[in-house]
Amino acid sequence: MARIQVNDLTFSYESSFDPIFEHVSFMIDTSWKLGFIGRNGKGKTTFLNLLLGKYEYSGTIRCDVPCDYFPYKTSPQDGEKTADELMEDWKPGVESWRVMCELSELQVDEELLYRPFRTLSFGEKTKVMLAVLFAGENDFLLIDEPTNHLDKEARDIVKTYLAGKKGFILVSHDRDLLDACVDHVLVLQRSTIEVQSGNFSSWWENKERADAFARAENEKHMKEIGRLKGAMQQSQSWATKGENTKIGFDPIKEHDRSKNTRGYIGAKTKKMEARVKVFEQRMEKNIEEKEGLLQDVEQIRDLRLSPLTHFRDRLVETRELSLRYPDAEVPVFSGLTFEIRNGERVFLQGRNGCGKSSLIKAILEAAGYDGADFVLDGRLEVAPHLQISYINQDTSHLHGDLRMHAFEHGVDYSLFLAVLRQLALEQAQFDKNIEEFSEGQKKKVLIATSLLTPAHLYIWDEPLNYVDVFSRMQLEKLIEEYAPTMLVVEHDVRFREKMATKVVEM
Secondary structure, three states: OOEEEEEEEEEOOOOOOOOOEEEEEEEEEOOOEEEEEEOOOOOHHHHHHHHOOOOOOEEEEEEOOOEEEEOOOOOHHHHHOEHHHHHHHHOOOOOHHHHHHHHHHOOOOHHHHHOEHHHOOHHHHHHHHHHHHOOOOOOEEEEEOOOOOOOHHHHHHHHHHHHOOOOEEEEOOOHHHHHHHOOEEEEEOOOOEEEEEOOHHHHHHHHHHHHHHHHHHHHHHHHHHHHHHHHHHHHHHHHHHHHHOOOOOOOOOOOOOOOOHHHHHHHHHHHHHHHHHHHHHHHHHHHHHHOOOOOOOOOOOOOOOOOOOOOOOEEEEEEEEEEEOOOOOOOOEEEEEEEEEOOOEEEEEOOOOOOHHHHHHHHHHHOOOOOOOOEEEEEEEEOOOOOEEEEOOOOOOOOOOHHHHHHHOOOOHHHHHHHHHHOOOOHHHHHOOHHHOOHHHHHHHHHHHHHOOOOOEEEEEOOOOOOOHHHHHHHHHHHHHHOOOEEEEOOOHHHHHHHOOEEEEO
């Protein structure tokens, strides 16, 4: 049993004035199944790279075991090679028979190892890489968001697989996966790092209790400060009034006073000022003691939405719809019948490649938005003048700075920045080009744009990939409050269970 000891870790990127980590210390055990939780941009992937020795830092990281990282990097040229050829580069010395044993646990045929890597689906690539990752011995494994883009079936397989393993750090925003797979959590809070036994749900329950206590203590603290300020102002008033009486008096109204009284008044005023000074010191000490009380309370800020209401109740209807691309003999899907009515939140569910995104493109084309090259049979009807707010699962088209993005999409720049701040995008990011953002931060740009686009129908295609769990909770609260009409593709089980009013199996 080995341990990873972090002492006084401080790290920042050369392009940033703000440190990612500052004087951080904690210890983890390499036999744990550790879930790594935190807001986008807080430094989860950065810390994994620090463990791998990729960056220089101050402080110490003592790690007595070798680390290996998922996902493995591949180049466009690697697409023609097989996984059997690539895995020696990924994990030198790995034995093929061990990889095959891991593949069987992942319910994957070993023939995938001998196909060109480019021909594998996203889920197949993920499973092959995980099999290689776990085929070694005595490595501490760093697993960075393994279920992004995976369908429900593939997620369930990966979840079951990881639940039977140990000795890893799992970076994930999927609450269902974290609850099933981890026995400890490492949490990047707003200003500290916390290590705790348990899974995500047990940590969140403890955190909510701690946050409620901190808020109650802060309320008591603020009342005390208010009382002290009032007492201080009263004392200052008395002292000032006494000081003003030292010079000049009315001999008729103050017949019992003489010029010799001035010394007495001065001494009394001096004592009063001393009391004022004590009050000030007491208040400052109280503030200092309580300062930072709420520094780790994660604020789930309320988002706002202004959905439009269409004059028609039925916004989208399909009857026996099939979709086929021109160069394909077999349709992507066929016989699809469903409808979307005002106020419904329809979730599309099915395996990767079953046509969920293709259906979305067909609806967008029917509504007069950008189309795609495919052939439809059957009926697809969209309400006239339907305004749609669309989140694409792909972020590669994002470019330029935030001001340019807001202008191109017709949203108010100031409101756009305000929503991004509510989604916990650091203000330091505002001056960067979007290409420099993390994937989670890019997703937040798309989400903020969609929230500020008035629409009858919100179509979101895998909006939560890479998005942190706190932002997911914000979106759940927003959708529950404003009840927009939605068509959603999302593999987060918890999100779908809470938000869906209808699930369409494809």
